Amino acid sequence: MLFPTGIFALFFAVVFATHWLLVRAAPALVRPFLLVASLAFYGFWSIPFCAALLAIGLFAWAIGLKVRDDENWLILGVGGTLGWLAYFKYTGFLLREATPLAVSLGFPPLPAPEILLPVGISFYCFQAISYMVDVRRGDVAAERSPLNVLVYLTFFPHLAAGPIVRAAHFLPQVAALPDRWRVPLAMGGLLILGGLFKKMVLANEIATGIVDPVFRDPASYGPFDIALAAYGYTIQIWCDFSGYSDIAIGLAALLGYHFPKNFDQPFRALSLSEFWRRWHISLSTWLRDYLYKPLGGSRGTEGRTARNLMLTMVLGGIWHGAAWTFVAWGALHGAALVIERALGLRAVPSGWVGRILRWAITFHIVVAAFVLFRAPDLATVGTMAAGLVDVEMPSEAWTWRLLAFVALGLALHFLPADLRQRSEAVLAPLHPALLGLVFGALLLGILLAAPEGVAPFIYFQF
Amino acid sequence: MRQPWLHTADTPAPRGVPDDFSPHSATRSAGGVTLAVGIALVVMAAGRSPEILDAAYGLPVVAGTETVIAVAEVWDGAMQAIGVPMVVETVRGVLSAGRG
Numbered sequence: 001m002l003f004p005t006g007i008f009a010l011f012f013a014v015v016f017a018t019h020w021l022l023v024r025a026a027p028a029l030v031r032p033f034l035l036v037a038s039l040a041f042y043g044f045w046s047i048p049f050c051a052a053l054l055a056i057g058l059f060a061w062a063i064g065l066k067v068r069d070d071e072n073w074l075i076l077g078v079g080g081t082l083g084w085l086a087y088f089k090y091t092g093f094l095l096r097e098a099t100p101l102a103v104s105l106g107f108p109p110l111p112a113p114e115i116l117l118p119v120g121i122s123f124y125c126f127q128a129i130s131y132m133v134d135v136r137r138g139d140v141a142a143e144r145s146p147l148n149v150l151v152y153l154t155f156f157p158h159l160a161a162g163p164i165v166r167a168a169h170f171l172p173q174v175a176a177l178p179d180r181w182r183v184p185l186a187m188g189g190l191l192i193l194g195g196l197f198k199k200m201v202l203a204n205e206i207a208t209g210i211v212d213p214v215f216r217d218p219a220s221y222g223p224f225d226i227a228l229a230a231y232g233y234t235i236q237i238w239c240d241f242s243g244y245s246d247i248a249i250g251l252a253a254l255l256g257y258h259f260p261k262n263f264d265q266p267f268r269a270l271s272l273s274e275f276w277r278r279w280h281i282s283l284s285t286w287l288r289d290y291l292y293k294p295l296g297g298s299r300g301t302e303g304r305t306a307r308n309l310m311l312t313m314v315l316g317g318i319w320h321g322a323a324w325t326f327v328a329w330g331a332l333h334g335a336a337l338v339i340e341r342a343l344g345l346r347a348v349p350s351g352w353v354g355r356i357l358r359w360a361i362t363f364h365i366v367v368a369a370f371v372l373f374r375a376p377d378l379a380t381v382g383t384m385a386a387g388l389v390d391v392e393m394p395s396e397a398w399t400w401r402l403l404a405f406v407a408l409g410l411a412l413h414f415l416p417a418d419l420r421q422r423s424e425a426v427l428a429p430l431h432p433a434l435l436g437l438v439f440g441a442l443l444l445g446i447l448l449a450a451p452e453g454v455a456p457f458i459y460f461q462f
Numbered sequence: 463m464r465q466p467w468l469h470t471a472d473t474p475a476p477r478g479v480p481d482d483f484s485p486h487s488a489t490r491s492a493g494g495v496t497l498a499v500g501i502a503l504v505v506m507a508a509g510r511s512p513e514i515l516d517a518a519y520g521l522p523v524v525a526g527t528e529t530v531i532a533v534a535e536v537w538d539g540a541m542q543a544i545g546v547p548m549v550v551e552t553v554r555g556v557l558s559a560g561r562g
């Protein structure tokens with residue numbers, strides 16, 4: 001079930017009304033209801049995968065009961081969860097990559113099973129690990145009943161593509177009832193509308209207008225088309241993923257639950273390290289706290305810090321999927337972070353020329369890395385790079401509208417950081433009925449401005 | 463509780479992570495929010511009445527399908543009568559200008 005569809009609007013309306021009714025009339029049923037609603041949401045994709053999701057939840061809960069006493073349980077829990085994730089995500093890739101070696105050694109070709117990837121598996125596995133590690137560290141108490149852990153893992157706003165909410169952040173909210181007198185309507189509504197605008201209008205149009213055709217067959221396009229596709233994908237993936245995150249945060253808020261922010265105007269960053277403090281914050285902080293710091297972080301020598309950075313970024317790339325393009329994406333970011341650290345470039349330059357230069361360098365490293373991220377294989381990246389300097393090839397795919405959409409996506413990063421809070425202050429005094437009318441009209445406007453059809457969110461494939 | 467819009471929040475937000483919400487975020491009662499959500503959905507349904515009718519026609523034939531179709535037809539007829547689809551199409555035409 002996709003957020004920007006009529007069926008989801010109907011689903012959410014029913015869940016929303018029932019949830020608040022239960023908060024008032026039958027508080028004991030709030031958590032069971034949220035679990036059932038979330039499984040119904042996930043069941044739209046696949047009912048067997050609901051069973052898999054529940055199995056991981058029960059596994060994490062059971063490990064949580066033991067993990068405080070003995071670290072070996074944590075090793076089993078994290079290893080088991082990562083093994084589960086690896087089976088679905090990497091089995092096919094590893095067998096395909098190993099086949100040439102097997103054949104050269106005289107073995108028959110290895111089987112290449114088509115394993116269907118459950119939606120959101122990378123996200124709920126990381127959250128399961130978060131629960132077990134947080135319990136081990138003492139950041140959160142082990143849950144005696146599996147219900148709270150299952151609600152934490154399955155809660156439908158973040159189930160399919162995050163944000164990756166920490167157990168220590170969310171479980172206390174599950175344990176307590178939301179306050180039915182304090183629902184953040186204006187901010188929740190603004191987040192949902194903003195997210196829908198970014199996804200439905202900007203991301204969908206940029207994807208169908210220039211990115212998808214160019215990445216499918218870059219040899220047929222001229223340099224300007226290829227450049228616009230590269231910039232366009234950078235804007236598209238931000239609009240798509242931050243749009244999804246904003247909708248998820250807004251939906252959760254309307255149900256009385258809080259998710260932390262996941263994107264903070266990432267393309268205004270003046271360094272790669274700043275970029276990673278603004279981009280997919282829930283993943284980058286997860287990798288920092290559960291991988292980079294346990295590896296030693298920046299506490300050792302410069303060489304060890306560089307190794308830790310490279311490992312973290314390459315593993316972060318592999319988390320996205322089993323392909324060399326993701327490895328290259330992570331390696332490029334890791335190398336850039338190492339170089340930035342070695343050259344002492346993490347500090348913000350004082351003059352405006354220096355700031356613009358640093359912004360341009362950072363932004364173009366990010367754009368180049370996203371070409372690797374989006375390309376189906378490394379050969380496509382080579383074709384695009386060659387096409388960028390092929391001035392003989394005419395550029396006929398771009399339009400002023402697409403150019404304006406890409407520019408608008410970038411310009412949104414340079415609006416005041418507190419614009420949403422200011423808009424909230426304007427809307428907050430309005431009567432709820434008037435607010436509903438305003439939100440309804442804006443929602444309709446977004447649907448009318450969007451291209452026909454709804455493309456799945458990019459991060460659903462991870 | 464970790465919701466920043468509740469003044470009773472007893473634990474701070476994750477270290478150094480920016481947030482959309484704060485203790486100053488405006489809040490409403492669940493009843494008021496239900497009213498707003500309901501009206502927003504009615505406005506959306508008004509503008510999408512032809513699509514709703516198409517979706518109703520595409521439903522599998524089970525008990526209640528005829529009622530759903532009848533309601534969708536009445537709703538779409540009412541919207542047609544007051545000219546909503548015409549306005550919607552005009553707005554759509556303006557917003558899609560320049561699309562390749």
